[in-house]
């Protein structure tokens with residue numbers, strides 16, 4: 001009798017323990033779906049997005065304050081996914097120097113501002129990069145009149161205009177130091193000051209990401225008098241950044257960007273997205289919310305991705321509208337899909 005009772009107590013205890021584990025597991029999964037940033041975004045009814053102070057093609061405001069660009073579109077995608085409306089974004093223009101503090105201090109919730117993903121930025125200062133929306137590299141622009149055709153012609157004492165608080169500054173130092181060429185940095189916090197200084201002839205060359213050179217060239221008084229040299233001296237994978245510590249928000253931003261890229265891969269765009277609901281390709285059906293429950297993983301409804309595609313478009317549409325059709329960089333280069341010879345490749349939405 002005692003033996004039987006002992007056995008039941010033992011069974012009971014292990015059952016209680018099992019339930020406790022199950023309970024802890026389920027609350028943990030529920031907790032994992034909670035995002036303070038998402039909650040606050042819903043309360044506020046807008047996404048707080050940090051952008052540049054004006055970089056055509058990436059993040060640029062017109063006279064009426066309407067922001068456009070591929071970086072702007074990432075924030076619009078998140079607004080479409082989380083608030084149902086791509087226009088519900090408040091943009092905060094930030095200099096390169098200010099951008100990370102604005103994110104870590106909680107002034108913005110997404111930094112989408114031609115920002116290079118590096119180890120120290122990702123691991124060291126409370127930030128998390130969620131992906132790459134433009135593969136770039138650093139280059140140099142010179143006046144055609146200088147006759148310089150290659151960076152190998154740079155001489156001792158070359159004066160170089162660039163932006164403060166950027167990878168550009170560091171690569172510039174590595175570049176000249178490793179070649180034993182003395183140089184004179186002419187550095188400003190505001191990009192417009194850099195452009196103005198270079199335009200006024202205060203430096204021999206202007207260095208930044210090649211996309212930036214192409215964009216800023218349009219602001220020079222005589223764009224055709226300048227040329228971007230062929231060499232690319234660094235890797236600049238540019239992408240959106242979030243604060244460390246809210247993994248659900250991080251996932252929302254990551255998969256909003258991925259949705260735009262994968263939609264292009266599957267030929268889903270802003271005009272055919274609704275029709276794609278009846279596609280016989282399950283991968284396409286998932287992308288437009290007609291199959292699976294992908295949104296539930298972030299605590300979103302099932303049409304979060306359909307709204308992104310309908311309201312913002314796929315990556316190709318965004319690139320065309322902002323970068324190609326504006327004449328900044330008509331060719332996609334490495335920013336072409338992996339299926340078309342480029343390196344744009346995102347994990348599958350399933």
Ligand SMILES: N[C@@H](CCC(=O)N[C@@H](CS)C(=O)NCC(=O)O)C(=O)O
Nearest residue numbers: 052053054096115116166167191212
């Ligand atoms: N990708 C580099 C450079 C970023 C950067 O600040 N580039 C300048 C020159 S293209 C810029 O954004 N200018 C526009 C602005 O400051 O508004 C980085 O992350 O450090």
